[in-house]
Amino acid sequence: MRWNAVLPAAALAFALGWATPAHAELVFFPSGRALSVKAIRSDGDLLILKLRSGGEITCDSELIVRVEPDEIEYPEEVLAAAPQPKQIIEPPPIPEPYREVITTAAKKHGVDARLVHALIQVESAYQSHAVSRAGARGLMQILPSTGRQYGALDLFDPRVNVDAGVRHLKGLLDRFELPLALAAYNAGEGAVTRFGGIPPFKETQNYVTRILRLLGPG
Secondary structure, three states: OOOOOOOOOOHHHHHHOOOOOOOOOOEEEOOOOOEEEOOOOOOOOOOEEEEOOEEEEEEEEEHOOOOOOOOOOOOEEEOOOOOOOOOOOOOOOHHHHHHHHHHHHHHOOOOHHHHHHHHHHHHHHOOOEEEEEOOEEOOOOOOOHHHHHHHOOOOHHHHHHHHHHHHHHHHHHHHHHHHHHHHHHHHHHHHHHHHHOOOOOOOHHHHHHHHHHHHHHO
């Protein structure tokens, strides 16, 4: 079964439950960009995408607007065909101490505040002095080397940290569709380029899935 027209999310999810695609599929997001995946299956309101590079990610069915057959055989890569997604007007609740910091940085750099909020929840659970084993610091878990690229030296300062993190995320979103941008934030751009998609690292795949679930439908 193939889908060449835009389907409502519920109809798409229903159709996927009966699909057994023999070829790769192009999954289109609201931005118009597409991701080539090996296969798709549904789990209630969620869609599970089997990645070309190995592993799977899970996202809400409403994050996918249509699916088309991908008859081209090529190395794993993401097809970029349109501008970034429209900004969501109403961001979800953000902890009061950080609300102004996040909304200001998101608006300044053109990134959805909901996405920043979800990323921070997964990265640090809003612990502004968190430090990872790799040395990433603060709310958005930024490495000092990355912070220096944006002139961000005090990464434990929420305003400095979030501004640098959002700028870094924006740069990734300009290059990749959302799932791949998140994978690059976690594993690095080099890993995404090397594997032609989300790297086959369990940590990265779980990371992307968790943020997409928190983000939910627009």
